[in-house]
Amino acid sequence: MKGLVYVSEATMKFDQTKLANLTLKASNKNKLLKITGYLYYEKNRFIQYIEGDDLSIDALFENIKKDQRHNVINVISQEINKRRFPAWQMNQLKKEDFVRTKxxxxxxxxxxxxxxxxxxxxxxxxxxxxxxxxxxxxxxxxxxxxxxx
Ligand SMILES: Cc1cc2nc3c(=O)[nH]c(=O)nc-3n(C[C@H](O)[C@H](O)[C@H](O)COP(=O)(O)O)c2cc1C
Structure with missing residues (x-):
């Protein structure tokens, strides 16, 4: 299994509705591919963590990279043998959540x-x-x- 985290810059404005739609679509697809993780957006930047089988993660990330709504700036990945977020198909973390989890x-x-x-x-x-x-x-x-x- 693989865990991958990237930072990207949005090429368009994302409001809460757009983010919620993106996350809903993503989580439905991730469920099929057994991919878990979270997405966070602030000040035009995304940070997303995804984890799952190597092949699924590679395929998904290729897709994500091609997405014109953002440009990936940098990415790191590592081999993992245990999921960090087994229950999150794709959880949209909001700013309020982060303030409380400083x-x-x-x-x-x-x-x-x-x-x-x-x-x-x-x-x-x-x-x-x-x-x-x-x-x-x-x-x-x-x-x-x-x-x-
Ligand atoms: C910041 C960002 C994060 C995304 N995360 C996911 C994701 O976790 N899972 C997913 O299936 N699609 C995600 N997408 C959407 C994909 O880029 C792509 O649009 C989606 O997989 C649909 O691909 P398809 O047209 O091949 O079905 C994300 C897009 C953006 C801009």
Missing amino acids: MEHLITDLLLLKRNKTVDKENEWDRMAWEMIDRMAKLRTMVYKYPFA
Whole structure:
């Protein structure tokens, strides 16, 4: 199996209706091909993550690349043996979702939950929080050392 993520620039304006239509069509087709992932759009840019069988992903991405509604800027892919989003045929993530899932908010929620409730697997929660802080530090220092936009 393969996971692939790309960034593209829209060649036309996408409003919520257009995005919802695109996502609905995509998810119907992805269901047949057993492809899962998500799509996010902001400020004229798409970021999409797709995962599935190598052949299905290659074929779909060829299709997506040819789509005149956007120009793919860059793409990365990797071999995977487990899906990250097994339940998402194609989930349109919205800006509001992302604001609520900022790394800092996730960590805050994690720590608040841990304080208010007795959680089993307490060590795992701590480990997850530290993992996020680690990744965030690496990513942010990299991105802001080499800003591209
Ligand atoms: C940003 C973007 C993301 C897309 N994602 C998918 C997708 O996940 N699955 C899909 O089937 N089509 C997706 N499409 C649409 C394809 O480019 C193409 O129009 C669609 O697969 C229909 O192909 P067909 O004419 O061969 O049926 C996407 C298009 C755009 C612009």
